[in-house]
Amino acid sequence: MALRDTSSLHQLKSPKRDLDTQPPDSSMEEESDTRKINNSFLRDHNYATEADIISTVEFNSSGELLATGDKGGRVVVFQREQESKSQSQRRGEYNVYSTFQSHEPEFDYLKSLEIEEKINKIKWLPQQNAAYFLLSTNDKTVKLWKISERDKRPEGYNLKDEDGRIRDPSTITSLRVPVLQPMDLMVEATARRVFSNAHTYHINSISVNSDHQTYISTDDLQVNLWNLEITNRSFNIVDIKPANMEELTEVITSAEFHPQQCHTFAYSSSKGSIRLCDMRQAALCDRHCKYFEEPEDPSTRSFFSEIISSISDVKFSHNGRYLMTRDYLTVKVWDLQMENKPLETYQVHDYLRGKLCSLYENDCIFDKFECVWNGSDSVIMTGSYNNFFRMFDRNTKRDVTLEASRENSKPRAILKPRKVCIGGKRRKDEISVDSLDFSKKILHTTWHPHENIIAVAATNNLYIFQDKVN
């Protein structure tokens, strides 16, 4: 598959505030007052550029919309242009559809801790009517947002004039019925639900159930099950907190519902294992029904073995038969029927194995890369450093390294495969390991559900690549 860089390079910049946000449910009013007071206090630091760093990307289930969340708590939604018959060569491109401030920085008085507004994950709900719904979460609070279009406005009120001023009653001599008049399209985002106060630790993932009624939110030690309609109650279905915190050896790093079975979910751990749980077995799913772990290779043991075996992302395949996990150096595909070892292991950037100490010092070893399936589950993709991202074709066993960078690819040009030179003589076009830029990392990527369109987040830039059109 050859990928063409389309013109959709979106560089998100401040200002942070956007205009479409409506206040959340009235039950949260008290809290929003304190939040306003806190905002100025917490703006001491210059977050201007840092706030634009994209922290999550997600296509919706039809692929029509693409949502991004950033460190500043904003969500930007892109919509694909309708393809016009006259321009069949030009595939639909993605343009900004809606921007809103999803989360604000908060302060937990009890623990004297700031709660970051960074959006950790966004998940779309399946579309049921004209409006779009998505869940977005920061470290502590999940919010359900409704994104809807308004293209008509009622005009001709009796009691107030066009500017909204109350009319003098003595001037009203007749009754009229307000009429809906067309107006410029406005896309509004409103917070419909706020799910808060359920997590002691930092939320790392959310996953919507195939029943479209519930979802799970996961932090380091607990998984909570929510009903989308109910915000004041959630059920704890996994709790791995030890009685004595000093005995803690493992945390949960991600969890996801099975795409078809509404009673099954999987969660990954910092020790490199995945547990599959069935909610029908017990109310508290502490006992897994499947446990996936590959025994450690003792020859590769180092100071950092535990860190690099920690799983940063787990994703079910679309057909529900496989699981994919990402740890620091590899991506593994697991067959749900085989627990003792993965079906396939792909090396993402094994040349980093000898550099773990430096990567530990510059904190890169803690980076959490995501991984993603294509629509047919035949290709998997994940990010790396130097704005490289990797794709692995599971059938042909071929892999490719591509780069998301304006300097190195012209718009509409076909992306050139990149190669990292490991040792010995460096060929032209190859890049040596020591020249890699570790500040340019691709942690978040997403793949269109049906087509070969991918979105790749490189720091504060969003790249959208499409398959070559013949």
Next chain:
Amino acid sequence: MSTAADMDVNMDVNMEARRILAVSISKLYASRAQRGGLRLHRSLLLSLVMRSARDIYHSSSRDSEPHSGPSPPEEPMDTTSSVEPERTVSEPQPTSPSAQAATEEPEAEYERGASGDKENLSPAKQSRKRRGKTSAAPDFLPSKRARLEPGEERYAACCRSGHPESLTSLSLNRVISAF
């Protein structure tokens, strides 16, 4: 019997371990100041690295200096070095896993016996931590030096006599008990 070559390799490993320990400690301090509070996952990984580094450091130090330290032989040194993480007071804030893991089964028994007392020994220290002191300045600074527990003193004495550069081990000591 260690040859000169063995000693060299040992020193390398020792230095590497010490460097990793120092880096880890500075990361621990830095993580206290970061926005969003201490992250459990990151703290856990840091403590695992620190534990490996510390174990390698001590084992390679013992190998390279067979006459190190006064009377305490290997065993008490092992247990004392493992004891003080046990003594880490379990913070109400969910951010401080001890470096101690469940893997060291035989030692665990001893520790729990020893540390059980130690936990009860200093309720004042416990309650001080409970008042959210983690976000305040760390209390390991020399000017606010807390009274050393008997185990800590013995351990610190071993380190000081055995190794000229005792600062790292002493700092680790303090960090873990403060953490």
